[in-house]
Amino acid sequence: MKLPDTAPMPHAALAPPEESSTMIEVENLDFYYGQARALHEINISIPANKVTAFIGPSGCGKSTLLRCFNRMNDLVDIARIGKGRVRIHGIDIYDPDVDVISLRRQVGMVFQKSNPFPKSIYENITYGLEIQGISDRKRLDEVVEKSLRGAALWDEVKDRLHTSGLGLSGGQQQRLCIARAIAVEPSIILMDEPCSALDPIATSKVEELIQQLKGKYTIVIVTHNMQQAGRCSDNTAFFYLGKLIEFAKTEKIFTNPSQRQTEDYITGRFG
Amino acid sequence: MSQFWEQQLADIREQLLMMSGLTERNLALAMRALVERDDKLCDTVEAEDSQIDHLEIQIDEMVITYMATHGPIARDCRMMLTTSKISNNLERIADQATKIARRSRELNTEPLLKPLIDIPLMAEIAQEMLRDSITAFVDANNELAIEIIARDRSVDSINKQLERELTGYMVENPKSITRALNLMTVARAIERVADHATNIAEEVFYLYKGQDIRHEPSLKQPVPPPGKDKE
Amino acid sequence: MNAPVNPFVARKSSARTIEHIAFGFFRTATYFILICAAVIFGFIFVKGGQTVFRSSFPFVNVPFLTQAPETLYVFQFEGKKMELGDRDFRKFKEERHIKDIPAESYVYSSGGIFPCIVGTVLLVIGSMAIALFIGISSAIYLNEYSKQGRFVHFVRLAILNLAGVPSIVFGLFGFALFVMFMPMLQDFRNPTVLSFPVGFGHYLNFSGWNVCLLSGWFTLAFMALPVVITASEESLKSVPKGFREGSLALGATKWQTIRTNVLPYALPGMLTSSILGIARVAGETAPIMFTAAYVIRDKMPWQVDHPMDFFFQGVMALPYHIYVVSSKIPQNEYTERVQYGAAFVFLVIVMGIALTSILLRIKMRNRYRW
Numbered sequence: 001m002k003l004p005d006t007a008p009m010p011h012a013a014l015a016p017p018e019e020s021s022t023m024i025e026v027e028n029l030d031f032y033y034g035q036a037r038a039l040h041e042i043n044i045s046i047p048a049n050k051v052t053a054f055i056g057p058s059g060c061g062k063s064t065l066l067r068c069f070n071r072m073n074d075l076v077d078i079a080r081i082g083k084g085r086v087r088i089h090g091i092d093i094y095d096p097d098v099d100v101i102s103l104r105r106q107v108g109m110v111f112q113k114s115n116p117f118p119k120s121i122y123e124n125i126t127y128g129l130e131i132q133g134i135s136d137r138k139r140l141d142e143v144v145e146k147s148l149r150g151a152a153l154w155d156e157v158k159d160r161l162h163t164s165g166l167g168l169s170g171g172q173q174q175r176l177c178i179a180r181a182i183a184v185e186p187s188i189i190l191m192d193e194p195c196s197a198l199d200p201i202a203t204s205k206v207e208e209l210i211q212q213l214k215g216k217y218t219i220v221i222v223t224h225n226m227q228q229a230g231r232c233s234d235n236t237a238f239f240y241l242g243k244l245i246e247f248a249k250t251e252k253i254f255t256n257p258s259q260r261q262t263e264d265y266i267t268g269r270f271g
Numbered sequence: 272m273s274q275f276w277e278q279q280l281a282d283i284r285e286q287l288l289m290m291s292g293l294t295e296r297n298l299a300l301a302m303r304a305l306v307e308r309d310d311k312l313c314d315t316v317e318a319e320d321s322q323i324d325h326l327e328i329q330i331d332e333m334v335i336t337y338m339a340t341h342g343p344i345a346r347d348c349r350m351m352l353t354t355s356k357i358s359n360n361l362e363r364i365a366d367q368a369t370k371i372a373r374r375s376r377e378l379n380t381e382p383l384l385k386p387l388i389d390i391p392l393m394a395e396i397a398q399e400m401l402r403d404s405i406t407a408f409v410d411a412n413n414e415l416a417i418e419i420i421a422r423d424r425s426v427d428s429i430n431k432q433l434e435r436e437l438t439g440y441m442v443e444n445p446k447s448i449t450r451a452l453n454l455m456t457v458a459r460a461i462e463r464v465a466d467h468a469t470n471i472a473e474e475v476f477y478l479y480k481g482q483d484i485r486h487e488p489s490l491k492q493p494v495p496p497p498g499k500d501k502e
Numbered sequence: 503m504n505a506p507v508n509p510f511v512a513r514k515s516s517a518r519t520i521e522h523i524a525f526g527f528f529r530t531a532t533y534f535i536l537i538c539a540a541v542i543f544g545f546i547f548v549k550g551g552q553t554v555f556r557s558s559f560p561f562v563n564v565p566f567l568t569q570a571p572e573t574l575y576v577f578q579f580e581g582k583k584m585e586l587g588d589r590d591f592r593k594f595k596e597e598r599h600i601k602d603i604p605a606e607s608y609v610y611s612s613g614g615i616f617p618c619i620v621g622t623v624l625l626v627i628g629s630m631a632i633a634l635f636i637g638i639s640s641a642i643y644l645n646e647y648s649k650q651g652r653f654v655h656f657v658r659l660a661i662l663n664l665a666g667v668p669s670i671v672f673g674l675f676g677f678a679l680f681v682m683f684m685p686m687l688q689d690f691r692n693p694t695v696l697s698f699p700v701g702f703g704h705y706l707n708f709s710g711w712n713v714c715l716l717s718g719w720f721t722l723a724f725m726a727l728p729v730v731i732t733a734s735e736e737s738l739k740s741v742p743k744g745f746r747e748g749s750l751a752l753g754a755t756k757w758q759t760i761r762t763n764v765l766p767y768a769l770p771g772m773l774t775s776s777i778l779g780i781a782r783v784a785g786e787t788a789p790i791m792f793t794a795a796y797v798i799r800d801k802m803p804w805q806v807d808h809p810m811d812f813f814f815q816g817v818m819a820l821p822y823h824i825y826v827v828s829s830k831i832p833q834n835e836y837t838e839r840v841q842y843g844a845a846f847v848f849l850v851i852v853m854g855i856a857l858t859s860i861l862l863r864i865k866m867r868n869r870y871r872w
Contacts, residue, residue: 070751077649105753115744117763128752131762177748184752211275230340231276254339 023048023088023188023218024069030082031064031073031242037082038064040242046235048187051210051219053233053250055226057270060239062222066190069093069220070107071100088188105132108181112193114173116165116180121148121157124165124176128184143183151179152209171202175209182217189213191221195228207232226266230254238262276341280350283333287354287361290326291405293319294361294368298401298464301371302394305457306387308379316372323365330358346478353478357408360467360474364401367460367467374453374460384440384450393429393461396422400468408475419472420484426465433458543849550846553839565614566843571798571823572613574836577605585836587612610798610827611836615844620803621817622851624715625794626784629722634776636723637730641772644731645738646760665728669788676721677792682710684717714814715803718794722780725789729779730772737771738764770866777859781852787821795822797830820848 024046031039039061046052054062064073068086071093073079085092093103105128116124125144134140144161148154153175157168165176174194181189191210195203210219210232223229229236230250237247238259246253246262257263264270297319304312334355337343343351400419407415437451437458473485554563572587586594595603648654685706691697696708711717741764749759783789796816806812828841 072747072751075747075750077651101753101755103753104751109747109751111744111747111751113744115742115748117745117748118767127749127762128754131749131752131754131758180748180752208275227340227342230342250340251336255335 021048022046024220025087025090026065026068027085027087029065029068029084029086031061031068032080032082033064033076034078038242039068041084042244044237044244044247046218046220048218049215050234051214051221051232053229053236054220054222054239055224055229055236055265056239056245057265058224061242062237062239063192065239066192066220066222069188069190070104070109072109074100105184106186107188107190108184108186109190109192110174110177110181110194112196114170114177114197116168116173116176118164118166120162121165121168121176122161124180125183128180132184147179147183150182150213151175152205152212153179169202171198171205174198174202174206178206178209178213182213186217188218188220191219193222193224196224203228226254238265240265279333279337279341280347283330283337283354286326286330286333287358288405288409290323290330290358290361291401291408293323293326294365295398295401295405297323297365297368298371298394298398301368301375302391302398304372305375305378306391308375310376310379313372313376313379317369320365320369323362327358327362331355349478349481353474356474357471360470364464364467367464370460371457374457378450378453378457381450384447384454389429389433389436390454390458390461393426393433393458393465396426396429397461397465397468400426400465401471404468404471404475407472408478411479413476413479416472416476416479417484420469423465423469426462430458430462546842546845546849549838549842550844550849553843554846563614563843567614567619567847568616569614570617570800571610571615571840573610574608574612575605576608576836577603579603585612608834608836609831610823611840615820615823615840615847617799617802617818618820618823618844619847619851621795622784622820622848624803624817625718625722625790625819626780626855628715628719629726629784630777630780632719632723633726633730633780634773637727637776638734638772641731641734641738642760642765645735646756646764661728661731664724665732667725669725669786672721672725672786673788673790673792676717676724676789680711680717680720681713681793683708684711685709686711711814713793713796713816715794715817716813718790718817718819721789721793722783722786725786726776726780726783729783730776733775733779734768734772737768737775740771741767770863773866774859774863777862778856781855781859784855785821785848785852787825790819791822791825795819797822797826820844820851824848 022045024044026042026044026046029039029042030037031042042061042065044065054066056062067073068081069088081094086094088103088107091098117127119127122144125147126140129140129143145154145158148157153172156172157176160167165173168176174197178189178194195206198206207228210221213219214234221229221232233250235247236250236253238245238253238257238261240261246257246259248258252258253262254266257266297316300312300319301316303309304316334351338348338351341347400422403415403419406412407419434455437455440447441451470485473483476482476484554566555561556563572589575584575586575588575591577584577586584594591605595601644654644657685708687700687704688707689704690707691699691705692707692709694709698706700706745763745767746759749763750756754762787795794816796818799816799818801815803812803815803817806815824841824844827837827844831837
């Protein structure tokens with residue numbers, strides 16, 4: 001199923017105008033759930049150390065594509081890649097040589113529903129390290145503080161690190177999940193509607209955090225909230241019915257999208 | 272609580288203040304060009320105008336980007352609308368300054384028709400109105416904004432008086448027609464500046480109070496500050 | 503103006519009548535169940551309580567709970583009616599140097615039920631361990647590892663069918679497989695059955711395990727498996743998907759995820775539901791009557807020559823004992839006491855197991871809450 005490198009591309013990968021180094025490159029990707037085609041020939045180059053937002057109506061394939069990046073789709077029995085490639089750091093992550101475990105350490109994920117483990121805050125952060133066999137207490141302490149600071153949560157929880165992570169508020173839980181993700185030092189953080197269950201204040205804190213993180217990490221965020229995509233992202237991709245309709249700088253998408261479908265969607269005139 | 276996007280609001284505001292500073296300066300330069308009969312200053316004014324035009328476009332771009340990506344509401348929403356309108360008014364004031372500069376250059380070719388007394392006085396009031404309207408914007412000062420609106424009356428009346436006077440000159444001496452017309456245009460320009468300053472003041476009031484006070488005759492009544500009585 | 507008519511005034515309608523009838527019926531059904539339960543428990547508690555409890559200190563019939571069953575002898579001595587157990591009766595005769603005395607004998611009607619209690623507890627513990635181990639393992643496989651395809655569908659169907667198999671069939675199955683066929687490692691060749699040399703002078707003789715604890719454990723465990731697997735799968739499913747995803751997304755393997763982030767949270771549910779299911783199965787007579795239960799055995803289970811013999815001995819068990827005393831021997835006033843006493847003790851044991859599982863659940867749920 002590997003394409004020769006010289007194979008002609010049906011479409012050139014859509015890239016945002018301002019070129020920075022590419023972190024994730026999707027080439028001609030087709031994706032299926034059973035017989036149903038969820039993604040149609042997706043070509044997209046996601047730049048490094050930027051925030052890229054995926055928007056589109058439910059079932060448009062944006063979450064599916066996001067879950068291709070850390071191979072979370074492997075967990076779904078009927079999901080399979082039809083053709084095409086996903087490259088991270090230039091490496092085809094669906095190559096049989098690629099170990100999905102080490103891939104997922106590089107590509108962290110934050111989920112729609114905050115899912116701290118029913119353990120202490122400390123154990124939540126160290127979980128990713130402990131499964132790698134790291135048990136040096138001093139190192140773990142350092143990572144916990146660094147990650148919590150990185151997730152702008154340290155000051156709020158430093159006095160109760162050993163209480164349950166479930167005792168935190170919704171927004172704090174989601175930031176705890178982000179801290180947990182950055183504790184294993186990934187280069188990419190995928191966020192699947194991270195604020196959909198949060199109130200506006202918690203949402204703005206998470207958005208603030210995304211801004212702080214974007215220099216260090218490549219962030220891909222799926223969102224249903226137009227304003228969030230507008231506020232937080234550098235580039236925005238609009239998906240519809242499994243196709244990538246438009247990918248451009250966020251200002252461009254939000255002020256003057258080149259596709260009619262994009263404009264209809266972001267202005268709420270859909271369907 | 273400081274939000275990351277508040278930086279963008281601050282940037283827009285900074286651009287607007289820079290634009291207003293340039294506009295004030297241009298207007299002052301134009302007046303000096305007229306009073307000091309200095310052609311060079313006229314050139315400067317004309318050259319700077321393009322920069323102000325450019326700023327207006329830039330501000331509008333920032334405003335629309337912010338509106339599109341952030342969907343501002345309430346105060347932020349009014350701020351965006353007001354910013355756009357203020358920058359538009361400033362640009363027009365700058366245009367009037369250019370107009371004054373051009374007329375000054377023509378006036379410089381001939382001796383003065385009469386000593387310039389009323390025009391600088393008018394200009395002073397108009398400039399002060401502009402300055403105060405920006406101060407009202409910066410300080411969120413509603414009272415000051417209201418007060419500016421009342422001052423527009425005095426500029427209007429000086430302008431009318433000047434028109435009558437200059438018409439008299441033209442009737443007496445046809446040779447003075449060009450100069451009188453140029454002076455009249457300058458006076459009209461200054462009067463337009465005062466109008467734009469009034470508009471800005473009204474926008475500022477709307478921005479901070481959320482209440483539209485344009486076309487409110489009661490506010491146009493002169494509340495003459497002591498010592499500045501006219502007629 | 504007229505006074506406004508109340509639009510919400512109560513009216514008679516057929517819908518209301520039907521509602522009254524329907525709920526009346528539902529209520530009756532519920533009360534009926536309550537009454538049935540009360541009658542059963544009340545009957546056994548009243549009748550059994552007479553055997554188990556005493557009106558004077560120590561208030562409990564200690565011999566009944568600590569002795570083995572004996573034959574009861576009823577006879578007339580010096581004009582008095584005497585009731586003595588086998589051993590006491592012999593001692594009585596010896597002391598008075600009486601050769602023989604006309605007496606009516608009633609089997610199992612004296613002494614106690616101690617070996618039965620021990621045997622039942624052993625059967626329950628052993629089968630519980632086996633059922634939990636196999637059941638939880640296969641539930642993990644079915645729910646976490648296997649592809650949800652035709653094969654798993656088939657397996658689930660098989661499990662459901664297993665649950666519907668009558669207990670007597672399990673008994674026969676256990677008899678055929680464990681008692682008659684399972685291989686034994688022995689140091690001689692058994693020519694009457696299949697026999698394979700495994701070296702060092704040892705042979706694998708397919709002569710079966712005989713009627714023994716091991717056979718009973720496996721038979722009971724197999725019977726409990728459908729309940730255990732179903733309950734375990736339910737508990738696994740009730741662990742939020744987010745825990746698994748969150749763990750996997752951090753680069754954990756599937757087994758790490760299950761071990762640290764699924765099992766600890768599923769275990770309370772698994773244990774409680776499974777234990778309840780096993781307690782139910784442990785009450786069955788049919789599966790053990792061919793595989794593990796002896797009618798009477800003199801030795802206690804720990805009185806074995808060799809540690810391995812522990813697993814290969816038959817035991818007495820409460821349900822089977824009840825069955826024996828209530829259907830295999832002539833019925834009379836003396837056997838009735840044993841019947842109800844044993845039934846009462848058995849009920850208490852089963853309720854004790856259920857109570858343990860509930861307490862366990864409360865304790866573990868408090869530890870992990872999400």
